[in-house]
Amino acid sequence: MNASVTLPKGILSGVRILDFTWKTVGPWAPRLLTHFGAEVIHVERVGSWDDHRYAAHPSPIVGGPQKEFTSEQGTGPLHGGGHADGKKPYYNTPYFTILHHGKLAISLNTRHPKGLALAERLIGISDAVVENFSGEVFPSWGLTWERIHEINPRVVYMSTSGFGHSGPYKAYRSFGPTAAAQSGLSLASGLPGMAPAGWGFSYMDVMGGWMGGLALVMGLLQARKKGEGSYVDYAVTEGAMSLLGTYMLDFQVNGRTTRRPGFPPGNRALWPAVAPHNTYRCSGKDRVGQDWWVFVACETQAQFESLCRVIGQPDLSRDPRFATNEARVANQDELDAIVGRWIRPRRRYDVMQRCQEAGIIAAVVQSAEDRVEHDPQLKHRDMHPVVNHPEIGEFEYEGYPVKLSRTPAFVHGRGPLLREHNRYVYGELLGLSDEEMKSLENDKVI
Amino acid sequence: MNGVYDGLTVVELADRRNQWAGKLLSDGGARVIQIEPTAGGPGRWCGPFVDDTVDPDRCLDYWWYNTGKQSVSLDVGRPPAQDLLRRLLAGADVFLESTPPGTLRAYGLDHGSVSSNRALIYTSLTDFGQDGPWRDYRMNDAAHLALGGHMASTGYSDPTLTPIGGQGHQAWHMGCVFALHGITLALFDRMTTGEGQYIDVSIHDACSIGTESAVPEWLYNGATLYRQTGMHASARRRPDLELPTADGMYVIAVNQTFGDRGWAKLIEWMEEKGVAGELTDPKYRDEAVRMADYRQGTAVLDGIRRLIAACKGEEVFTRAQSYGISWGLVRAPEENYDVAHYQQRDFWRDVEHPEIGRAIRYPRGPFMCDALGIAPRGRAPHLGEHTRLVLEGDLGLPAAQVDALAAAGVVR
Numbered sequence: 001m002n003a004s005v006t007l008p009k010g011i012l013s014g015v016r017i018l019d020f021t022w023k024t025v026g027p028w029a030p031r032l033l034t035h036f037g038a039e040v041i042h043v044e045r046v047g048s049w050d051d052h053r054y055a056a057h058p059s060p061i062v063g064g065p066q067k068e069f070t071s072e073q074g075t076g077p078l079h080g081g082g083h084a085d086g087k088k089p090y091y092n093t094p095y096f097t098i099l100h101h102g103k104l105a106i107s108l109n110t111r112h113p114k115g116l117a118l119a120e121r122l123i124g125i126s127d128a129v130v131e132n133f134s135g136e137v138f139p140s141w142g143l144t145w146e147r148i149h150e151i152n153p154r155v156v157y158m159s160t161s162g163f164g165h166s167g168p169y170k171a172y173r174s175f176g177p178t179a180a181a182q183s184g185l186s187l188a189s190g191l192p193g194m195a196p197a198g199w200g201f202s203y204m205d206v207m208g209g210w211m212g213g214l215a216l217v218m219g220l221l222q223a224r225k226k227g228e229g230s231y232v233d234y235a236v237t238e239g240a241m242s243l244l245g246t247y248m249l250d251f252q253v254n255g256r257t258t259r260r261p262g263f264p265p266g267n268r269a270l271w272p273a274v275a276p277h278n279t280y281r282c283s284g285k286d287r288v289g290q291d292w293w294v295f296v297a298c299e300t301q302a303q304f305e306s307l308c309r310v311i312g313q314p315d316l317s318r319d320p321r322f323a324t325n326e327a328r329v330a331n332q333d334e335l336d337a338i339v340g341r342w343i344r345p346r347r348r349y350d351v352m353q354r355c356q357e358a359g360i361i362a363a364v365v366q367s368a369e370d371r372v373e374h375d376p377q378l379k380h381r382d383m384h385p386v387v388n389h390p391e392i393g394e395f396e397y398e399g400y401p402v403k404l405s406r407t408p409a410f411v412h413g414r415g416p417l418l419r420e421h422n423r424y425v426y427g428e429l430l431g432l433s434d435e436e437m438k439s440l441e442n443d444k445v446i
Numbered sequence: 447m448n449g450v451y452d453g454l455t456v457v458e459l460a461d462r463r464n465q466w467a468g469k470l471l472s473d474g475g476a477r478v479i480q481i482e483p484t485a486g487g488p489g490r491w492c493g494p495f496v497d498d499t500v501d502p503d504r505c506l507d508y509w510w511y512n513t514g515k516q517s518v519s520l521d522v523g524r525p526p527a528q529d530l531l532r533r534l535l536a537g538a539d540v541f542l543e544s545t546p547p548g549t550l551r552a553y554g555l556d557h558g559s560v561s562s563n564r565a566l567i568y569t570s571l572t573d574f575g576q577d578g579p580w581r582d583y584r585m586n587d588a589a590h591l592a593l594g595g596h597m598a599s600t601g602y603s604d605p606t607l608t609p610i611g612g613q614g615h616q617a618w619h620m621g622c623v624f625a626l627h628g629i630t631l632a633l634f635d636r637m638t639t640g641e642g643q644y645i646d647v648s649i650h651d652a653c654s655i656g657t658e659s660a661v662p663e664w665l666y667n668g669a670t671l672y673r674q675t676g677m678h679a680s681a682r683r684r685p686d687l688e689l690p691t692a693d694g695m696y697v698i699a700v701n702q703t704f705g706d707r708g709w710a711k712l713i714e715w716m717e718e719k720g721v722a723g724e725l726t727d728p729k730y731r732d733e734a735v736r737m738a739d740y741r742q743g744t745a746v747l748d749g750i751r752r753l754i755a756a757c758k759g760e761e762v763f764t765r766a767q768s769y770g771i772s773w774g775l776v777r778a779p780e781e782n783y784d785v786a787h788y789q790q791r792d793f794w795r796d797v798e799h800p801e802i803g804r805a806i807r808y809p810r811g812p813f814m815c816d817a818l819g820i821a822p823r824g825r826a827p828h829l830g831e832h833t834r835l836v837l838e839g840d841l842g843l844p845a846a847q848v849d850a851l852a853a854a855g856v857v858r
Contacts, residue, residue: 011635024658036631095662162772164814169787173772177677181698182763184779186676189600189612195688196696196776197610200599200671200679201658207616210623210656215813217630218450218474222817224637230817238793239812243619244779245510250494251780252806253506258778264613267588267597271493271507279592279608287670290605295592303584356583363589365609367598368664368671371654375593380578383651384661396665401651402628403575405557405644407635 005104005424010037011407015220018119018126019043019103022050024202025176025236026132026160027099028209029216034102035400035409041122041425042100042416046109046444049418052096098398101387102412104421107446110141115445119143121430123151127223128216132160135170145231155229156219160212164235174236176202183240184247187258191266207243208236246271267295268332274299275328276307279365280340282348286367294348296339297361301325306358311342349374372396385411422446449475449819454539454633457531458515459522460487461544462615463649464571465511467622468542471629472514473811473820476540479836480515481522481531484858486829496802503828504801513797513808514823518837519830519858526856528553533841535560539642540567540629547576557644566642567632571625575648585649590617594653599660599671599679603686609673620656621649676776685747688776695759696776697766699750704736711769712753721752783807797822830858 007013015038021027027050030040044050109115119141123129129148131138138144138159148157159165162174162182180186180199190197202208215232223229241248250256263270269277277297284292298304301317304325308316316322316338321331328335343351348364355362364370371378378384383399400409426432426446440446451474458468460482472478480487489511490502502508518534520527532555535541541560543550547570550556557568570576573585591597591611601610628645636642655661663669663681671679676688676698687699704712709730716722724745730736740746754762763775782788791814796805811820837843837857851857 011631032627095659098662163787164791166814167787167790169767172767173770174774175700175702175772177698177700178772178774181696181774181776182782184777184782185612185614186698186776187778188614189610191602191607191610194602195690196676197601197612198676198688198698198776199596199612200601200673200677201596201660202678203596203612203616203656206656206658207620207623210620210627211812214623214626214630215815215818217627217634218813218818218820219815221630221634221637222450224634226817228817230815232813232815232818234813234815235791238788238791238810238814241779241782241788241793242809242812243616244614245809246494246507246614247779248783248809249506249510249806251783253496253802254494254498256494257780267608267611269588270613272491277588279597281608288605288672290673293592293597293609295589295597295611297586297589299586356580359584361584361586361589363585363593365592365597366595368595368657368660370598371595372661372664375654377574377578377580377650378654381575381648381651383654384665398655398661399651401648401655402624402631403646404628404632405646406641407632407643 004428005039005421007037007039007102008410008412010035010410012036012038012220015039015128016041016126017128017130017216018122020129020131020133021160023052023132023175024099024205025209025212026130027052028206029158029160029212030103030130031099031101032210032213032400033217034412036407040103041126041421042103042105043108043119044105044418046107046115046446050096050100052099053418097387097415100415101397103416104425105416105419106422106425107419109445112443112445114440114443116141118426118430118440118445120151122425123148123155125429126152126155128156128158128220130158130160130212130216134173135159135161135165149229149231153228154223156216156223156232157229158212158216158219158232158234160208160234160236162236164238165233176205176208179204179208179236179240182237184244184258185240188244188247188264190264192262192264196264204236204240208239211239269297273329274325275332276304276335276339278336278339280336280343282343282351283345284347287369292348293365294343294351295361295363295365296343296351296355299361303360304328307339307355307360310354310358310360311339313338387411387414447475447819447821447823448817449473450817451476455479455537456540456542457481457534457538459541459543459545460489462489462492463544463573463618463621464542464625465489466615466619467571467625467629468515469511469513470622470626470811470820471540471542473822475819475823478515479534479832480512480517480827482517482519482829484519484521484830484855486519490829509799509826510808512826514825515827516832516836517827517830518833520833521856522553522555524856526851526854528555530837530841530857531555532560534836535566536563537840538563538566539633540569542569542571542625542629544571547572547581561642564641565636567629567636567645568642569625569629569645569647571621571647571649573648574650576646580650587611587615587617590649590653594650595657595660596653599657599673601673601675603673603675603683605673617649617653620652621647624652685744687747689751689754691754691759691762692756693758697754697759697762698774698776699754700773701740701771704733704740705770706731706733708769708771709733709736712771715765715769716749716753719753719756721749721756723749723752725749795821797825799825833857
């Protein structure tokens with residue numbers, strides 16, 4: 001256990017965040033603040049741990065908390081390699097590191113009166129408290145907004161939940177796909193006439209978490225200006241609905257619903273309707289047998305004329321079926337077939353490069369492998385920095401995308417081990433003696 | 447209403463990429479002056495329009511993304527307009543721009559040219575950022591979802607079908623949320639240092655950290671994910687859990703656990719609908735047995751499929767949730783207007799629209815918090831609505847000079 005902690009200096013140096021989050025959507029918000037020197041204390045239950053220390057990899061429908069990570073579960077350097085019996089409790093899967101990078105970790109039993117007293121003392125020395133439990137959990141500990149505000153009037157309290165802490169749905173449970181489904185995001189993704197494609201990951205756990213991070217930094221700014229904290233009741237479903245305003249207004253004004261033939265339009269464009277604007281099959285398949293695709297779009301007449309030259313059919317732009325954007329949209333099926341025939345035998349990055357060199361919008365449908373191994377732009381921008389874990393060594397992770405000229409973000413290195421910072425937080429920050437900490441450990445409080 | 451961005455002056459160079467960031471600054475209380483070309487910014491021309499009639503003052507997408515802003519129409523390609531913009535930036539707190547890298551340098555409006563305003567937070571939100579081999583590539587929102595990895599995970603279980611990008615400018619939203627992170631952090635810093643700075647945000651960078659397990663699965667397991675209809679992409683194929691209801695809707699029936707109480711209620715519900723089948727077998731009372739079947743077998747999934755097919759969507763959602771099961775109903779965005787929950791949370795805010803002679807109910811915004819005050823402050827501006835107000839009121843130009851600039855086509 002670390003008795004002292006040295007964080008790099010940044011904009012948020014001296015800002016302390018008490019982090020009761022778990023899963024995905026909650027942890028993202030304080031994680032984004034660690035890049036600027038905030039001291040984020042991640043609280044886990046005594047005798048247990050954040051599920052994502054072990055179970056972050058698989059889809060949410062499989063697997064459960066695995067008590068130990070064994071070498072059979074993976075071949076990478078983070079999967080127990082090098083340990084004699086093949087079992088080693090790293091308490092730290094890679095995805096946990098992505099979500100908890102740069103944080104401190106402590107254990108605490110808030111259901112024990114002494115544990116609650118410690119939580120309240122920590123709230124007293126924090127600038128923000130964040131959690132993403134179901135709505136009843138914090139109040140069941142006695143930690144209502146009123147109580148938190150009484151303990152520390154300067155503190156920002158942000159609860160993140162699927163539906164918020166008031167209203168008929170307040171006790172409802174949610175994770176990313178629930179929020180995407182309920183908001184309308186899932187319906188607005190797919191091929192016309194088919195089941196919704198939705199989002200193939202928890203967009204609202206990721207983007208939802210980033211929005212939570214924004215609310216948190218807004219709350220800290222406001223608290224610094226006003227000298228008083230505030231309560232942010234962040235409902236991820238409302239966050240998702242705030243990404244769909246155009247469809248809301250189209251319904252309010254024009255009475256148009258999104259349950260209509262032709263919507264969603266696949267990868268074609270609606271507002272404005274331009275053509276071509278679609279994904280096209282290329283030569284080759286990925287490692288699991290799915291075809292490779294490239295996206296191509298022309299938003300201007302000049303781009304379309306360039307595309308006609310690139311595909312070796314310069315006369316096409318004078319063909320009445322395709323001479324204007326309006327005509328191209330009306331004859332999109334034929335146009336897609338022509339463009340698709342040219343692209344079909346070609347290699348995807350060649351198509352992208354030839355189109356881009358001619359000023360045409362084109363983008364390979366990149367997999368994670370493509371982005372990590374072959375994307376020169378992400379490499380140039382250092383979006384997969386190598387960090388160093390004291391137990392495991394060097395490994396890559398996902399970086400931070402905002403570049404500030406005077407106060408740059410930094411990468412810490414890793415997520416914390418289980419209860420790694422108990423001694424620092426309880427001993428140094430709260431001033432408990434070794435005997436007091438021992439006694440609390442015996443009482444299973446910490 | 448108090449707002450977290452009260453008292454700030456933001457100058458936004460109109461662009462579809464950055465307008466949501468400007469909207470949230472305006473919704474949070476900032477005065478946002480949007481600089482548009484004299485023909486109107488691209489956000490005014492995309493549609494949908496009121497009654498489907500093309501009119502730059504009646505574009506609903508523009509209305510949504512530009513609440514409360516002021517519109518100043520200048521031809522920034524011409525030196526007199528460049529001079530006016532420079533003067534505006536001398537008094538601004540935040541500049542938000544999305545031009546192709548290098549454009550503003552040619553106009554004498556790059557960061558170095560305007561940083562005599564030491565407090566200015568100059569934010570460039572662009573497709574690829576200010577450097578790198580793809581810096582000058584042409585993109586739009588769907589192209590970012592392709593290149594950033596979202597499409598590779600999204601689509602259908604049928605491997606011959608295309609990957610899909612979600613509608614609604616989601617790549618631009620991802621860029622905007624990070625631009626706002628940078629701006630808000632820079633404001634935090636400026637309170638103590640008094641100094642602004644330059645912020646470079648790449649939409650591609652933002653998108654590419656937003657695909658959840660895809661990158662760690664590749665980095666640490668060497669896995670490529672299968673697309674699956676309406677569900678998470680996964681390193682192994684899974685049974686379909688986007689299930690049709692009796693009334694033609696879909697339910698995302700993903701279970702993280704099956705606790706005893708929820709399971710008992712689920713079986714009771716299945717029996718009521720006459721679809722429980724073999725699941726009444728006492729062996730399923732053992733959580734380990736039912737979870738194992740759910741992951742590897744067919745009995746539990748078939749039962750859930752039959753139950754959902756026998757019920758209307760609304761019933762599936764509210765009943766499952768009342769049993770602590772986090773199933774979600776795939777609603778249409780606009781169907782949420784009728785949901786009492788959001789009404790009680792004051793989620794809808796009336797914005798007056800004289801163009802159509804009535805108020806429209808807008809989503810409040812992502813956060814419920816009086817102290818932050820993030821909510822629409824008023825309708826989007828008409829093209830050039832505030833040109834005179836800003837040029838005469840803020841920059842002190844005589845009315846006759848504005849007339850002359852307008853006559854020369856420099857302003858509108």
